[in-house]
Amino acid sequence: MGIGPPHAKGHGDLVSIADDTRTRGPGTRVVGAGRRSEWTQGIVNPPLWRASTILYDSVGELRQRGAADTHHKLFYGRRGTPTQWSLADALTELEPGAEATLLYPSGVAAISTALLAVLSPGDELLMVDSAYDPTRQLSEGLLKRFGITTRYYDPLIGAGIAELIGPNTRAIFMESPGSLTFEVQDVPAIVAAAKARGVTTLLDNTWATPLLFPAIGHGVDYTIMACTKYVVGHSDAMLGSVTAAAGKYAALRDTSYQLGQHVAPDDAFLGSRGLRTMAVRLDRHGQSALAIAQWLAEQPGVAKVLHPAMPGTPGHEIFMRDFRGPSGLFSFVFDGGSDTARTAFIDGLELFGIGYSWGGFESLAVPIDPQRFRSATRWEAQGPAVRLQIGLEDAEDLIADLDAGLARFRAARG
Numbered sequence: 001m002g003i004g005p006p007h008a009k010g011h012g013d014l015v016s017i018a019d020d021t022r023t024r025g026p027g028t029r030v031v032g033a034g035r036r037s038e039w040t041q042g043i044v045n046p047p048l049w050r051a052s053t054i055l056y057d058s059v060g061e062l063r064q065r066g067a068a069d070t071h072h073k074l075f076y077g078r079r080g081t082p083t084q085w086s087l088a089d090a091l092t093e094l095e096p097g098a099e100a101t102l103l104y105p106s107g108v109a110a111i112s113t114a115l116l117a118v119l120s121p122g123d124e125l126l127m128v129d130s131a132y133d134p135t136r137q138l139s140e141g142l143l144k145r146f147g148i149t150t151r152y153y154d155p156l157i158g159a160g161i162a163e164l165i166g167p168n169t170r171a172i173f174m175e176s177p178g179s180l181t182f183e184v185q186d187v188p189a190i191v192a193a194a195k196a197r198g199v200t201t202l203l204d205n206t207w208a209t210p211l212l213f214p215a216i217g218h219g220v221d222y223t224i225m226a227c228t229k230y231v232v233g234h235s236d237a238m239l240g241s242v243t244a245a246a247g248k249y250a251a252l253r254d255t256s257y258q259l260g261q262h263v264a265p266d267d268a269f270l271g272s273r274g275l276r277t278m279a280v281r282l283d284r285h286g287q288s289a290l291a292i293a294q295w296l297a298e299q300p301g302v303a304k305v306l307h308p309a310m311p312g313t314p315g316h317e318i319f320m321r322d323f324r325g326p327s328g329l330f331s332f333v334f335d336g337g338s339d340t341a342r343t344a345f346i347d348g349l350e351l352f353g354i355g356y357s358w359g360g361f362e363s364l365a366v367p368i369d370p371q372r373f374r375s376a377t378r379w380e381a382q383g384p385a386v387r388l389q390i391g392l393e394d395a396e397d398l399i400a401d402l403d404a405g406l407a408r409f410r411a412a413r414g
Contacts, residue, residue, distance in 0.1 A: 026094075026211045027279040034090025034272065039082035048269045049081035071100070071253070079257075083265040087272045091231075091241050094210040096217045099249040102256050103241050103263040103271075107206060107226025108134045110240030112142065114222045115171065117255035118200045121147035123170040128185065129376040130155040130178030132204060136373060152376035156314055158186035162193040169197070174220075175204040176213075177315070180370045180387060181379065182306045182330060184315025187322065191219035200248075206230070206359075210243075211282055212324045221245050222252065229359025230327065233274035233281055237267045281361070281392065285328030288398070289390035295399055296332050301406055301413075303335035303382040328390040329358050331368060334383035334409065341412040342367055342384040345405040351393055352401065358389035363398055365389075 039046045054074045056062040070079050080088075080103075088101040095101075104110040115138070119125060127139055129152040139150035153164055155178055165172075172194050176185035187203065194201045202222045205215045209230050215223035225231065227239035244252050293307040304312070307330035308319040334342065346354060352365040368387045370379040390398065 029094060030275055030279050033093040034086040036086065039086050046082050046086040046272065048265055049083045050265050051081050052077035078260065078262045081265060084263055084268040087268045087275065090272065090275055091243055095223060095243050096214055097245060098216045098243045099246045101241055101243040102252060103239065103268060104261050105240065105263055106238045107228055107240040109261060110224050110242050111135055111204065112138050113256055113259060113261055114202055114224055114242045114252060115143065115173070117252045118171050119143065119148050122168060124149045124151060124166060124168040126161065126164055126169060126172045127152050128155045128174050128178070129153060129374055130181055130183050131173065131175050132179050133373050135173070135204070154377050155183040155185050159189040159193055161190050165193065165197050165199055169199055171200045171202060173202045177207055177308045179207060179329070180331060180368050182308050182313055184308050184319040186318050187218050187220065195219065207327055207329060208323060209278065209282065211279055212327060213322060216243060216245050218322070221248050227271050228357060230278055230282060231271050231275050233278060233360060235357065235360030235362065237270040239263060239267050239271045282327055284392055285390055286326040288395040289328040289330055290326050291395050292390055292398055292402070293330050296402065299406055301335050301410055302332055304333040306331040306333070329387070331385050331387045333381045333385045336383045337409060337413045339367070339384055341409045342386060344412040345409040346386065348408050349405050350401050351398055352388070361392045363389055363391035363393055
């Protein structure tokens with residue numbers, strides 16, 4: 001499969017070293033993407049440029065630069081340097097048909113800026129009911145204060161979304177799979193309904209990244225990632241991105257500039273460094289997670305495993321149709337039991353940390369209670385649930401750790 005243009009037309013005439021290798025695989029592309037020769041200057045990685053003030057040779061040059069498009073041109077530190085531009089361009093290259101990418105200090109900052117770029121007072125937003133909790137908080141907080149109405153919809157609605165689109169609907173927000181309960185949305189069907197009515201589509205694509213689900217190629221207008229997760233990959237930097245389809249970049253750029261959004265060059269550098277190994281890490285995360293999910297599904301005391309690549313998970317057929325493979329995050333539900341028993345399961349784990357986020361090299365386990373975050377649909381389960389981030393440890397060791405945890409759960413359950 002080919003890669004998209006490394007930058008929007010008119011944004012410069014030099015391209016990355018990967019531009020003439022459009023049919024090469026994802027591992028090759030993440031290694032070469034964004035490495036323009038004028039940025040690397042013969043060094044493997046783009047250097048770390050730290051800057052606030054940019055100096056000009058004359059007042060005339062200062063005025064000329066300020067009146068022109070500053071994309072990928074030194075203007076003021078907030079507009080970036082080659083350190084940020086190289087990562088943004090690399091992410092654009094991974095999305096066939098994309099125009100350009102902008103970076104943000106976190107995934108939530110990316111989501112909020114993208115929504116503010118397309119919504120105005122009086123507009124309606126259709127939001128998937130399985131969305132990441134901070135996305136819901138944004139809808140019920142800032143957007144509501146700005147006079148924007150949010151209506152939640154069933155993540156499995158598919159083409160039926162057309163019936164919810166009203167005269168004030170301006171955007172549809174998707175997250176596929178959902179980051180707690182992992183329903184897979186029929187993104188192509190939702191996009192088709194939205195395009196027929198002139199509605200903008202946005203997708204939180206953090207779970208899959210463009211390597212497993214190239215969202216722009218599926219018709220999405222804005223694809224969003226918490227790059228904190230798989231792009232950075234080492235749990236040491238906060239970072240977000242929004243990649244815009246052709247014709248959608250200007251609105252995003254203007255809103256981002258007006259909000260003063262900026263990513264520190266050190267964080268962008270860590271994102272670029274992590275990106276180079278993302279393909280191999282995703283493969284390891286995905287293989288181990290699927291093996292562990294299949295093992296869990298056979299264990300006594302486990303009622304259900306919520307992994308998109310496993311039959312029985314809502315939207316599994318869509319996953320098999322649209323995705324190139326799994327990543328490392330999934331959940332499972334106990335067959336009865338209490339929060340006390342669940343806590344005993346988690347607290348005694350030796351190889352799983354207890355903490356938010358995911359996508360790093362280390363495995364994590366957290367209790368989840370999805371019923372608190374539903375309004376259009378109901379979450380019903382036989383028992384308490386746990387979300388697992390499967391890291392890069394040996395799968396056999398993680399299984400042994402989980403096996404001991406299940407024994408603790410059964411003992412605490414009585």
